[in-house]
Amino acid sequence: MKNRTCVFLLKRLALNKYIVFVIFFSISIVIYQYSIYKESNDLGESKDDSNLENISPFDEVKYHEKIVNSYFNRRREWRTSNLGSILFKNADVNVYRRKDTEKRTFTIVIWKYWNWLQHRHMYSFGASQCWKRLREIITCGYGKIYQRYRRKKSLIDYRKDISLEGCSVKNCVFPKNDRDFDTADAVVVHVQHGLFPNNTKKRNPRQRWIFLSDESPVNAFFQSERRIKLQDIVNTFNWSMTYRSESDVPVPYGRTIPLLESLEAMAEKPINDIIPNWSKKRQDVLAAILISHCGVSYRMNYVNELKKHLNLDVHGSCSENHKNSCPGHFRADCPIISEYLFYLVFENSKCQEYLTEKAFYHAYSKGAIPVIMGPTVQECETLLPPDSFLHVDNYDTVEELAMDIINISKDLPRLLLYHEWRRHFKVINEHGYFGSKSQHYCRICEALNYNDEGVKIYDENMLKPYFDVASTCT
Numbered sequence: 001m002k003n004r005t006c007v008f009l010l011k012r013l014a015l016n017k018y019i020v021f022v023i024f025f026s027i028s029i030v031i032y033q034y035s036i037y038k039e040s041n042d043l044g045e046s047k048d049d050s051n052l053e054n055i056s057p058f059d060e061v062k063y064h065e066k067i068v069n070s071y072f073n074r075r076r077e078w079r080t081s082n083l084g085s086i087l088f089k090n091a092d093v094n095v096y097r098r099k100d101t102e103k104r105t106f107t108i109v110i111w112k113y114w115n116w117l118q119h120r121h122m123y124s125f126g127a128s129q130c131w132k133r134l135r136e137i138i139t140c141g142y143g144k145i146y147q148r149y150r151r152k153k154s155l156i157d158y159r160k161d162i163s164l165e166g167c168s169v170k171n172c173v174f175p176k177n178d179r180d181f182d183t184a185d186a187v188v189v190h191v192q193h194g195l196f197p198n199n200t201k202k203r204n205p206r207q208r209w210i211f212l213s214d215e216s217p218v219n220a221f222f223q224s225e226r227r228i229k230l231q232d233i234v235n236t237f238n239w240s241m242t243y244r245s246e247s248d249v250p251v252p253y254g255r256t257i258p259l260l261e262s263l264e265a266m267a268e269k270p271i272n273d274i275i276p277n278w279s280k281k282r283q284d285v286l287a288a289i290l291i292s293h294c295g296v297s298y299r300m301n302y303v304n305e306l307k308k309h310l311n312l313d314v315h316g317s318c319s320e321n322h323k324n325s326c327p328g329h330f331r332a333d334c335p336i337i338s339e340y341l342f343y344l345v346f347e348n349s350k351c352q353e354y355l356t357e358k359a360f361y362h363a364y365s366k367g368a369i370p371v372i373m374g375p376t377v378q379e380c381e382t383l384l385p386p387d388s389f390l391h392v393d394n395y396d397t398v399e400e401l402a403m404d405i406i407n408i409s410k411d412l413p414r415l416l417l418y419h420e421w422r423r424h425f426k427v428i429n430e431h432g433y434f435g436s437k438s439q440h441y442c443r444i445c446e447a448l449n450y451n452d453e454g455v456k457i458y459d460e461n462m463l464k465p466y467f468d469v470a471s472t473c474t
Helices: 002-045 057-073 082-088 114-121 126-141 143-149 263-268 297-306 335-339 357-366 377-383 398-410 412-417 440-450 460-467
Strands: 106-110 186-190 208-212 239-241 254-258 287-290 312-315 342-346 369-373 425-429
Touching (some): 082 440, 106 114, 342 357
Parallel strands (some): 208 239, 287 342
Antiparallel strands (some): 254 425
């Protein structure tokens, strides 16, 4: 009897322990779930958007809108045209549509340099490549026929004008000469050669003269035979057309825009499935740069010093060992660049917002982390995808930068963090280089449709951000 009583008490004790354990475990789960809920809720209500990289990948769909809004909030104080607000502030294009332009056709004259600019901005160089290939085929198989017809212009009539393909407006025409100069709605003047129309006083005051410059102030007039001063173009132009965000007609080399694909599907993918050319990346040589302009001393000196501490490949005509590896020209791609984890975005001048295809194409589009020398860190943070780049100004020495590149390459989680932005944004190239489509003529047409109709003229102070080296460059 005593034995049965002992067994009964032991079983009851064991049962009580089990019950206590279950209760304790249940309470623990409740507390844990509440903490997760509170943490998630606090993150959603937090006013501090500066540390978004800590958001769990599983929550990225939920926080996509928050991340995008946080990014564009950095640009809230930017001074932009209506078109600039659409391109850089993620503004709704419909806000700026005007009924008075719906049945109107705008005439835009490309002054003096139509033949030079058409290959890039009308055909994005694609047609010239097709013509080159066609010529090769004809030459190889039908030499006599080619010799007979090579001078006939009809052979190149197959080129298709794609300047307004995908454009939000199409009510613009671009005459192939200057005969419509006096009656055109807009006249575009490329400033590179330092030549300008001389009939300023006779023009229609409603006609917009637009200066076009793709270069930084350091090289804006680099093909001019004479030295150009601001006084030479004061009170001449009505609109600006440059890579700068404040331009009346912004034409950046590339842009960061929100991702429009299925966010849920993107969040479920491993990040290395999203990175372009990930399977090609190498560990023996971590970084590369493609340089064909060797006269920028600060850039070459930094590259040479970096090579002392880091395995680095230099491609293009400035290289000692890779001169023939890449053409170093914007009409032809350089496929080998896709093999590197890092790409050196060392611009030929350090000027505000001057970021070229080096960042948008050679780095981001090829799946590399850009290492930037050019605009300031702060400017890069507002122009480029969040937490996506290294900047030379963040390092005290060249050796320190080299060591960080090496350390990042060995730390896979840290390396992949520089690509997390790809779940929420994408980078697009818009300059007509390396097979991308030029958006220049589309942007002029959009500006005529969306921008304020008020008349203005550029005085000396308004010209300085675009042409005065002392004001905008270091």
